[in-house]
Amino acid sequence: MAKKSYRTAINDALRSEMRRNPDIIILGEDVAGGQGATGDVGVVGSVFGVLGGLYKEFGPTRVIDTPISESAIVGAAAGAALTGLRPVAEIMFVDFVGVCFDQIYNQAAKFRYMFGGKAKTPMIIRATIGAGFRAGAQHSQSMHPLFTMVPGLKVVMPSNAYDAKGLMIEALRGDDPVIYLEAKTLYDTEVEVPDEAYRIPFGEARVAREGKDITLVAFGPMVPRALAVAEAVGKDGISAEVIDPRTTSPLDEDTILESVEKTGRLVLVDESPPRCSLASDVAAIVADKGFKSLKAPIKSVTCPHTPVPFAPVLEDEYMPNPRRIEAAVRAVMKFD
């Protein structure tokens, strides 16, 4: 099986599903690129290149460049979804969601329930997340907790190319609004990805590494970091299990609880400020439903309660980094 990048895996999923289903359209800023310009149209394919070649294959009626108008982009996607299309809207950086959040949480997320189950809103909002890109306070956030707390949204955080493809296809075949969060630092990472279409159901965590002494639950771009630390502490005889929930809503509580039942120890790795994070959310769930399994306090490794700083040294310290993750693992292991 060929190795493919996270970027290519998402592109594959969109391309094959667009071939299969003519109702899927893409809209956003520079999803094609070059509209109205003197040179070539379609040469951008979204600023991180995820949509490369799609304009060429599907043309301007299905790969639609919009003005810089996030409220209208997301609102139009919701309206189109409600009336028979399957739009894939792009919010280039998730930070821009502030401009259009009403259309997400008051509109798209609520139609199905608020209209008594009569409405379907099959739409996807793709957005890039994460620090580590030296992009500063307004281009480096993750915001996944914000979406996860909204009833009516499904929230997907792929951590590798294989999952990225299967989760995207699942999203494109579902009938609900999906927030699909792409980690910008993972775009070039590669794993084996089948050419054919496959679905990964939402709400099914992946046990990324098996272990028996301690459970690490990590989200999106934090999964590779948790795995690296698991390897490192393994050399000292600590057997760490790493769980990648893949979707934060729905959340696979069972897999997490089963793992903690086995290990008795839990560290959460979440690239988010600590309050109201996925880390604090999962910690609360385990404290509630898995209390008896715990042999040590739960520890979380998150960002500090600050905006994302620009200077590389500060940003590296801001993110949950291997040093801090490892320290948390060792602290939990030491507890008796």
Add this chain to the structure above:
Amino acid sequence: MQLSRDELKRAYQRMFTIRAFEERVEKEFAAGNIPGFAHVYLGQEASGVGICHDLTDEDLIGSTHRGHGHCIAKGCDVKGMMLEIMGKAGGLCGGKGGSMHIADLSKGMLGANAIVGGAPPIAVGAALTQKYKKTGRVSVAFSGDGASNQGTVFEAMNMAVVLKVPAIFAFENNGYGEHTAASYSVGGGSIADRARSFGMPAEVVDGVDFFAVHDAMGRALEHCRAGNGPYALEIRCYRFLGHFVGDPQAYRTADELKEARANDPLPLFRKKVTEAKLLEAAELDAIEKAILAEVEDAAQTAIAAPPPDLKSLEKDVYARY
């Protein structure tokens, strides 16, 4: 409006500082000394400098992601800027902001803004302060052609008219928002018409010509300072480079890029002032030489400077967890 020799020198000095600074940014970015993204202002110098020429430190501007030129036009320190853009200690924001969030409140520069359409509502608020406190000062909202399509900008324009605040909407139409042409994205084609439809006077200005921008800004200032509410300028200019440093720009033809470069505000300014015998070429050359040395010094200092102290990570927050 006739400008004194000293004022003309100051205008050229600022325009050339932007040119030299941005060319240096381009170079240092390529050399890996500037983290993240860099959106440079090359080609638009006459716009920022023409707008800010008659502003004081108490007048305010809200800027964009392409903010280095606005900073310099407003009088920000180039060394402090270079330190900031390289993420170093001693930068204008202590290295916490970077190119897209650089600010200097002491100069009335309310920040670059990485959210397109983020600044105009803030500029309206700054104008409200001036009206409320009767300072006689104004607030300028810089936006691009791309930003003119953002709802926040429409709301800001309408509210400025309704509240009759001294806000000047400076739309720098450089023909592109990222990789999409304004001819595609700006429905109706005219940003000035949009502003007019909200009920404020608006002008279309040749942004290559410092004097055209400066004159139009003079009218805007007179209007605002007389208490007549907001004013808008659609400043037509050229973006010499891509959206960011490193943009391959396959969406622009070589001919178009050549045409953009031919519309260079700096030689035009030189030509005008020397032909009118207002300044001599030698004087302008001396200005350039001094600025190149200043930018060189700023770049060397910034490269050599230490990064911010790790302790500053949790400084300037009111709660820690």
